[in-house]
Amino acid sequence: MPDRDDLLRGAGEVAAAVREGWPEGAAGRSGPQGVADRTDALAATGPSMETLLLQALGDDAFAGVSPAIHQTSLFTFDSFEQMRSTLDGREYRYVYTRGRNPTVEAFERMIALLEGADEAVAFASGMAAISAVLLGTVRSGDRIVCVRNVYPDAHRLMTQLLPRFGVGVEFVDGTDTAAALEAVAGAGTPARLLYLESPTSQLFELQDLEPLAAEARRLGTLTVLDNSWATPLGQRPLSAGVDLVIHSASKYLSGHSDVVAGVVAGSSALIESLRRSELMMLGGKLAPLEAWLLVRGV
Numbered sequence: 001m002p003d004r005d006d007l008l009r010g011a012g013e014v015a016a017a018v019r020e021g022w023p024e025g026a027a028g029r030s031g032p033q034g035v036a037d038r039t040d041a042l043a044a045t046g047p048s049m050e051t052l053l054l055q056a057l058g059d060d061a062f063a064g065v066s067p068a069i070h071q072t073s074l075f076t077f078d079s080f081e082q083m084r085s086t087l088d089g090r091e092y093r094y095v096y097t098r099g100r101n102p103t104v105e106a107f108e109r110m111i112a113l114l115e116g117a118d119e120a121v122a123f124a125s126g127m128a129a130i131s132a133v134l135l136g137t138v139r140s141g142d143r144i145v146c147v148r149n150v151y152p153d154a155h156r157l158m159t160q161l162l163p164r165f166g167v168g169v170e171f172v173d174g175t176d177t178a179a180a181l182e183a184v185a186g187a188g189t190p191a192r193l194l195y196l197e198s199p200t201s202q203l204f205e206l207q208d209l210e211p212l213a214a215e216a217r218r219l220g221t222l223t224v225l226d227n228s229w230a231t232p233l234g235q236r237p238l239s240a241g242v243d244l245v246i247h248s249a250s251k252y253l254s255g256h257s258d259v260v261a262g263v264v265a266g267s268s269a270l271i272e273s274l275r276r277s278e279l280m281m282l283g284g285k286l287a288p289l290e291a292w293l294l295v296r297g298v
Contacts, residue, residue, distance in 0.1 A: 097288065103291045107291040227245045247265075
């Protein structure tokens, strides 16, 4: 059975191969033509996305057709030395499901593959994912620039909770790229975070991701995008320069309206920071059963 590093390495190689085979600009392109370009490219370059996702699941110890549900809170060790080496970081083993769980990791690998990300980390809801990202990236005195018409509870988080901790929020018309970037630049001190949602909730307004992400990066501003509505089949924001992608997995990723979950995808450095800090300390972890249902849905 391959270890975690083998699985992550394999998923990363597959994601890189898929990205390399896409037509120029197709990765970040939204709408029917973007989907068609990516579908044609995948068909021409090798295994279907369905096959790639199955490979991302890894091997089951008992060769089960369906992945196992590891419904456990704790994992055991063969010896005290094994426990010590694991807790010291010298050996990788599962310890406590609030941090890592094999079933949850299977879902995370699938989302990382779909989004072309290094890694992904799953949460108990979309709002748990959004809250972890915002609380993990801003500090007192920071400023967020957010597009208008975002998911209502995300709006409430930014207007009702974050101001208690000295975080300012400015809402802009995301369809006006120049105005949005002017707000990001500010009066000498750039925003800490640019929060996008394309398309937006309710009105489905779109943003031009590449110029927004490029200028934000030049200014040192982190770019976050809620990709729940478009899904990775409609657009892959990381390939357009966005730093972190959030999903309410309760929606299209689940597809069955029987799960509440969230997930964040991005670079290993950003995802591991969220996993070690906000996931562990705030405790908004995804349960193994829900993760298994999401694997089925994806």
